[in-house]
Amino acid sequence: MALVVHKYGGTSMGSIDRIKNVARRVAKWHNAGHQVVVVPSAMSGETNRLIGLAKEIMPEPDQRELDMVTSTGEQVSVGLLSMALMQQGKQAVSFTGWQVPVKTDTSHTKARIQSIDEEKIRENLDAGKVVIIAGFQGISEDGNITTLGRGGSDTSAVAVAAALKAAECLIYTDVDGVYTTDPRVVTDARRLKKITFEEMLEMASLGSKVLQTRSVELAGNYHVPTRVLSSMTDPDIPLEEEAKSGTLITFEEDSHMEQTVISGIAFSRDEAKITVVGVPDRPGIASRILGAIASANIEVDMIIQNQSINGKTDFTFTVPRPDYNRAMDLLNNQIKAEIGATDIIGDAKVSKVSAIGIGMRSHVGVASKMFGTLSEEGINILMISTSEIKISVIIDEKYMELAVRALHKAFGLEQM
Amino acid sequence: MALVVHKYGGTSMGSIDRIKNVARRVAKWHNAGHQVVVVPSAMSGETNRLIGLAKEIMPEPDQRELDMVTSTGEQVSVGLLSMALMQQGKQAVSFTGWQVPVKTDTSHTKARIQSIDEEKIRENLDAGKVVIIAGFQGISEDGNITTLGRGGSDTSAVAVAAALKAAECLIYTDVDGVYTTDPRVVTDARRLKKITFEEMLEMASLGSKVLQTRSVELAGNYHVPTRVLSSMTDPDIPLEEEAKSGTLITFEEDSHMEQTVISGIAFSRDEAKITVVGVPDRPGIASRILGAIASANIEVDMIIQNQSINGKTDFTFTVPRPDYNRAMDLLNNQIKAEIGATDIIGDAKVSKVSAIGIGMRSHVGVASKMFGTLSEEGINILMISTSEIKISVIIDEKYMELAVRALHKAFGLEQM
Numbered sequence: 001m002a003l004v005v006h007k008y009g010g011t012s013m014g015s016i017d018r019i020k021n022v023a024r025r026v027a028k029w030h031n032a033g034h035q036v037v038v039v040p041s042a043m044s045g046e047t048n049r050l051i052g053l054a055k056e057i058m059p060e061p062d063q064r065e066l067d068m069v070t071s072t073g074e075q076v077s078v079g080l081l082s083m084a085l086m087q088q089g090k091q092a093v094s095f096t097g098w099q100v101p102v103k104t105d106t107s108h109t110k111a112r113i114q115s116i117d118e119e120k121i122r123e124n125l126d127a128g129k130v131v132i133i134a135g136f137q138g139i140s141e142d143g144n145i146t147t148l149g150r151g152g153s154d155t156s157a158v159a160v161a162a163a164l165k166a167a168e169c170l171i172y173t174d175v176d177g178v179y180t181t182d183p184r185v186v187t188d189a190r191r192l193k194k195i196t197f198e199e200m201l202e203m204a205s206l207g208s209k210v211l212q213t214r215s216v217e218l219a220g221n222y223h224v225p226t227r228v229l230s231s232m233t234d235p236d237i238p239l240e241e242e243a244k245s246g247t248l249i250t251f252e253e254d255s256h257m258e259q260t261v262i263s264g265i266a267f268s269r270d271e272a273k274i275t276v277v278g279v280p281d282r283p284g285i286a287s288r289i290l291g292a293i294a295s296a297n298i299e300v301d302m303i304i305q306n307q308s309i310n311g312k313t314d315f316t317f318t319v320p321r322p323d324y325n326r327a328m329d330l331l332n333n334q335i336k337a338e339i340g341a342t343d344i345i346g347d348a349k350v351s352k353v354s355a356i357g358i359g360m361r362s363h364v365g366v367a368s369k370m371f372g373t374l375s376e377e378g379i380n381i382l383m384i385s386t387s388e389i390k391i392s393v394i395i396d397e398k399y400m401e402l403a404v405r406a407l408h409k410a411f412g413l414e415q416m
Numbered sequence: 417m418a419l420v421v422h423k424y425g426g427t428s429m430g431s432i433d434r435i436k437n438v439a440r441r442v443a444k445w446h447n448a449g450h451q452v453v454v455v456p457s458a459m460s461g462e463t464n465r466l467i468g469l470a471k472e473i474m475p476e477p478d479q480r481e482l483d484m485v486t487s488t489g490e491q492v493s494v495g496l497l498s499m500a501l502m503q504q505g506k507q508a509v510s511f512t513g514w515q516v517p518v519k520t521d522t523s524h525t526k527a528r529i530q531s532i533d534e535e536k537i538r539e540n541l542d543a544g545k546v547v548i549i550a551g552f553q554g555i556s557e558d559g560n561i562t563t564l565g566r567g568g569s570d571t572s573a574v575a576v577a578a579a580l581k582a583a584e585c586l587i588y589t590d591v592d593g594v595y596t597t598d599p600r601v602v603t604d605a606r607r608l609k610k611i612t613f614e615e616m617l618e619m620a621s622l623g624s625k626v627l628q629t630r631s632v633e634l635a636g637n638y639h640v641p642t643r644v645l646s647s648m649t650d651p652d653i654p655l656e657e658e659a660k661s662g663t664l665i666t667f668e669e670d671s672h673m674e675q676t677v678i679s680g681i682a683f684s685r686d687e688a689k690i691t692v693v694g695v696p697d698r699p700g701i702a703s704r705i706l707g708a709i710a711s712a713n714i715e716v717d718m719i720i721q722n723q724s725i726n727g728k729t730d731f732t733f734t735v736p737r738p739d740y741n742r743a744m745d746l747l748n749n750q751i752k753a754e755i756g757a758t759d760i761i762g763d764a765k766v767s768k769v770s771a772i773g774i775g776m777r778s779h780v781g782v783a784s785k786m787f788g789t790l791s792e793e794g795i796n797i798l799m800i801s802t803s804e805i806k807i808s809v810i811i812d813e814k815y816m817e818l819a820v821r822a823l824h825k826a827f828g829l830e831q832m
């Protein structure tokens with residue numbers, strides 16, 4: 001008898017039949033005596049369709065008006081899901097973001113949630129209703145509709161769970177949990193029963209796109225136990241079984257019972273590496289280079305600056321591959337002369353592979369094992385970056401799968 | 417330099433190109449110095465698509481949730497139109513019903529507007545913006561989204577024009593005005609430059625479906641000059657020409673300059689006639705019969721009760737043809753025995769033809785001319801109903817076109 005928040009993604013809401021399945025699953029939880037709040041996404045394809053219409057009219061859509069348009073996808077979902085629950089004999093009520101209200105800042109298309117009013121939700125839960133809240137959206141203090149950006153429904157669900165101090169936030173999705181690595185690359189990748197928020201954060205930001213990074217951060221900040229599980233199972237499987245399935249993201253480090261050093265191998269294929277060669281080593285040069293890149297809305301991930309020799313240094317960083325050409329143009333046509341660099345060297349065929357684990361903190365030798373394993377496979381490491389619970393390397397794209405498989409095996413991830 | 421309200425229907429908003437045309441037309445008015453509020457409908461087909469989704473889930477959709485779903489159609493329209501206006505170099509801002517707010521009662525799917533807050537609209541108009549308001553929708557006092565029912569965007573537009581005391585409410589549609597009769601039936605039907613609200617009301621409710629009856633009533637009650645005109649003309653035609661086009665519905669009876677007796681011939685093909693035979697002529701019988709029909713949500717139009725003979729009378733009324741079978745079943749299986757009627761006789765192949773004109777008030781002989789004309793064509797009149805500005809007859813369906821053409825000619829409607 002707990003209060004739980006269910007989140008269903010676009011694929012889970014992708015057709016009338018799937019919406020009916022979601023309703024059956026939710027009804028099962030309600031029948032067992034739980035209070036259930038559901039946060040659905042728009043039906044799959046709908047948000048893209050709406051953005052497409054907007055862009056046909058205005059190639060760079062006005063952000064406020066775009067939110068006006070795209071927020072309708074989730075509004076349709078909540079109404080339909082509410083009806084589907086009524087057909088399951090449940091009392092249900094849907095709310096848009098502004099009706100709750102979910103209050104956000106004024107940053108249209110990438111708004112941040114500031115607060116969630118729980119009164120209306122609790123009132124309806126206490127009246128025995130399933131409460132359905134539109135994900136991805138909120139209202140700013142000036143009364144405009146805002147959206148949270150791509151994948152924002154995850155964030156909505158976790159924020160609602162935090163506001164209601166829910167026992168658990170269940171993120172139903174088209175995968176059945178978080179794996180030690182991508183099973184498409186390593187066939188004996190293993191589903192993790194638990195993962196800490198910090199590990200999940202690294203996994204999410206490194207391209208294991210199960211959960212939006214912001215939602216994981218939020219879950220960590222508010223200590224919301226969050227479970228990633230499959231919406232593709234039979235909705236009528238026993239609740240006890242379903243409640244234990246998937247991967248639980250936990251804020252208790254002690255709960256990391258398995259006591260492994262490394263929890264997973266994450267990777268990101270589409271990276272590009274750029275080196276600004278022969279940069280005068282004086283204050284402000286790095287910020288000049290990165291400032292120009294950031295102004296062009298290009299995200300920089302790893303950054304390395306070599307020891308300077310004779311007052312000159314090389315400055316290397318990675319950018320998402322789709323932004324590579326733009327970044328190279330910017331540097332060659334603008335920055336190079338400005339800062340007096342000798343050359344700009346780029347490589348758009350690199351990938352990033354990372355070993356992640358909270359256990360790394362207390363174990364020495366993870367780095368040497370990682371580098372040794374790659375070396376044994378003849379894989380050259382182009383860049384290295386480390387954090388408390390993560391070691392990332394940039395390697396030639398063609399070795400990526402080989403590296404992931406070798407590391408997965410070296411850290412014994414398949415055996416447990 | 418006036419404040420005008422433009423309303424565009426689903427066909428006018430039916431594609432990206434058409435939305436761009438709407439924006440060009442609105443920009444033309446704004447460029448000429450007018451303040452413009454635009455009330456668009458959902459893109460054509462969208463409301464039906466949304467209702468279809470809802471009905472797939474819940475054959476008799478919950479009304480509150482249906483409003484949640486269907487109101488998104490207009491929300492998408494306002495966002496897109498706002499962007500299209502920005503592309504025309506205009507400042508524009510869109511509002512949903514709840515943002516204005518347009519306050520309604522709580523009758524979901526058929527709500528009535530109670531008040532419209534003009535503050536936000538005026539503030540934005542005064543700032544030089546085109547203001548775009550979602551038609552068809554509002555918010556109830558309990559904070560739920562409501563919709564006004566089919567064709568509700570006409571009503572929204574007129575209500576906004578009334579609240580703002582607009583100089584004119586321009587209803588842009590896929591016809592270029594109100595005609596003396598349907599041009600598909602009478603090829604030399606003529607477009608009326610002006611029509612009074614009372615005449616328009618009779619035209620609208622009698623099946624000349626240019627404007628929703630409610631919106632005409634509202635325009636009449638609040639003395640909103642309302643013009644029906646085409647959205648299919650070149651958006652760049654001179655404003656002076658466009659501003660005089662279409663048909664102006666006016667509340668000034670004196671403005672009916674043309675001084676004709678009859679303004680138009682309206683008709684409604686799909687009628688059905690039912691006679692309850694041998695009804696005991698005692699108080700309460702009529703209300704018993706019509707009450708049962710009304711309870712089944714069947715609208716009754718014309719009603720005739722004959723002089724009673726030997727304490728018995730016949731009671732005849734018309735219903736929309738799609739409701740005929742239901743009405744007959746109800747009467748035969750339930751009412752007939754209850755009230756002791758002798759028989760129930762029905763005819764589902766009748767049509768209604770009406771002559772309408774404010775000039776009828778001061779002219780005798782309209783009825784005799786109408787009946788004489790029909791008689792000359794050998795058309796038998798089955799029922800007659802009259803009001804101050806209208807005479808309607810029920811005739812055999814197969815004579816409908818003939819009757820309309822004969823009356824159109826007899827009253828000289830093509831000659832003016």
